[in-house]
Amino acid sequence: MFGEQFYLVFGILLNFGEKRENHSKATLYLLVQNLLTYQFELLPTMLGTWDLIIVQPELPRFDEQKCKKGVPFENLNYQKQYFELFYNYLLHHQILLINKLTMRTHQEYQLISTVQMQVQRIRKKYPIQINLESFIQEVQQIFQLENQEIMQKQILNILQKNKILRSSVQINQFRIQEKQIILKANSIYVKINKNGRLMYQNNELNIVFQILNNLCIYHGQVVNKKPNGEGCFKWINGEQYIGQWQNAQKHGIGQWIGLEGDTYIGQWVNGQQDGLGEHKWNGNVYFGQWTNSVKNGYGIEQFLNGDKYIGNYFYGKPQGNGEYRWLDGSIYQGQFLEGKRHGHGMWSNKLGSSYEGDYENDLKHGKGKLIYQDGSYYFGQFVNDMREGQGTYHQSNGVIIDGLWKENRFIGSSNHDSHRQRKEQQQTEQNQRNLIFALNNWQNQKFNLQLKQESKLNQSNRANSTNQQRSSRISRCQRNPNSKSDELQGISIDEAERTIKKKKNYRSQQSNYLLINNNKKSIKNVFEI
Structure with a gap:
């Protein structure tokens, strides 16, 4: 019956498609058809990671009586069966896109499921069901007896009743002192004090059941008189640990059960929560990685108020990349620092508002784009969650306001x-x-003619000035008695040399131009080959 209901429910979800917005429609349909119950839909431990549970705001619209038909998942085997069915179903239906992160999270949940099974086995093998008050009273009554045979029988009855001694034994040695009774039977050694302190030791199996001086109780394996291996420990205040030990330290896998329903199940190193584990306290649930009993690494946290965080932690606080989901449907995806939004991120809600940009100390701070419910948007600078600095506001009616802003108010155009x-x-x-x-x-055509005439006059003036310079030079040479005929001839030679140089320069430029063109052709041919 359970399997048929399971395949029916997720088959309908698949028919609605894998898109996130269709999950709520599918869930509402299942609720109306009485195919889905309140407990089934909101089960956080197994389904929270897959994000199929997103209909909490819609549930109050339905009759509360219809939502009470589900059976709470308290039985461990029932949980394991449910989770295996869910995993197998996803493997055979690849319509749902399972990314690497989701697969990793599923493998981690499988590990926790295995730890739960191991804890149940250890709890059953090394139970602590003793009532200290009644046990102490019974021990004190035994010390008042005078017949040793009756005393032996009473002691064995107490040990068997509290599941310390599992089988009948033949007592080899029985000794009574003033405030102490010592009993030996083959590999079993028992020492009981009048104040209720107990030491039961099975030397063959290296198992002890011990009531310590501080009234704490340990039942499990020992090496060198210290808890090593598997065992259960119960503190006087009622806290318990069931799991693996090393040198009297919680080490390996195990479960800690605190007061008022607080629990941790997962991996331990040298007495500290270290590795992968799940912690439940005050209605909150954290599943993820730990370091020295502090949340550190990747994790998922479900809060009592319905909010949820998925992402990285750094020594107890969200830090790095993550996603925070509020109960009202708002979502933030981006960077965190010491538990606050800090860095680049994106925020949106169900009403259509959204923001993408910079955050600082959990506030919009820096450059970003804020889109409002009516379709208008602001793009620019933010300071302490308010529009401040250079920015542009596009109203829904098409009006654009561009300039400087102060505390969400436009104060005018900027200097820029x-x-x-x-x-x-x-x-x-x-x-x-x-x-x-x-x-x-x-x-003004005359003005154009005037410009042309002025240009002609300028050319004639330049020619006259050149001739005047040449004639004056000749006259100076003629007036100079020391001048030679070579100097006079040099005047015409200079003019000729300048003419020759101009022709040479023109030819060299022309040859360089041809050389460059030839080089271009040769390079082009090389690339064409």
């Missing part, structure tokens, strides 16, 4: 905008001046 506006205005004025100048030139 003013500079940009001045630049645009200057460019516009320059364009207008150029246009007027062009129109004037086109309309």
Whole structure:
């Protein structure tokens, strides 16, 4: 019956598709059809990781009586059967996309399921069911007896009743002192004090049952008179540990049961929670990695108020990448620092509002984009969760407000905008001046003719000045009695040399141009090959 209901439920979920928004529709349909119960849907231990449970806000709309048909998953074997069915179903139906993280989380849950089975076995093998008050009273009554045979029988009855001694034994030695009774039978050694302290030791199996001076109780394996191997320990205040030991320290796998329902089950190292484990306290549940009894590494935490965190921890607090989900449907995905949103992140709610950008100390701080429910959005700077600094606000009616903001209020255009506006205005004025100048030139033909005439005059003036310089030079040479004919001839030679140099430069430039073109062709040919 259980398996049929299981396949029916998840088959319907698959028919609705793997998208997150369709899960609530599928769940509501199952509730209406009485195929799903309140307990079945909100089971956090086994289904929380797969994110199929997202309909808590919709559940109050349904009749509460219809949601009480589920059976609580208190039986360990029932839990294990349920989880194995769920895992096998997902393996054979690849419509659900199982990423590496989900598979890793599932393997971790499998490990915890194995630990639960081991804890149950150890608890059954080394039980602590003794009532200290009644045990002490019975021991004191035995010390008042005078017949040793009756005393022996009473002692054996007490040991068997409290599941310390599992089989009948033949007593070889029985000795009574003032406040102590010593009993030996083959490999069994028993010492009982009048104040209720007990030492039961099976030397063949290396098992002891001991009531210590501080009234703490240990039942399990020992090596060198210290807990080693498997065993159960119960403190006087009622706390218990069931699991593996090494040199009197919790080491290996085990379960700690505290007061008021607090529990931890998982891995231990030298007396500390270390490795993978699940901790439940005050209605909260944490499943993940530990270091020295502190949450450290990847983990999932379900809070009493319905909120949930999935991500990295650093010595007890969310730090690094993570995801926080509120009961009202809001989600934050991004970076954390010491339990607060810090760094880059994305936030959204069911109403359509969202934010993506920088956070600092759990507040929007830095650059980001905030989208409102009506479709308007703001993109720019934030300070302490408020719009402050340079930013642009796009209203839903199309109006754009760009400039400086202070405490969520627009205070005016920024210096950058003013500079940009001045630049645009200057460019516009320059364009207008150029246009007027062009129109004037086109309309005033005489002005164009005047410009041409002035250019001709300038050329003739330059020629006249050159001739004047040459003639003055000749006249200076002629007036100088020391001048030679070579100097006079050098004037025309200089002119000729300048002409020759110009031609050479032109030829060299032309040859360089041809060389460059040839090089380009050769390079091109190389790449074409």
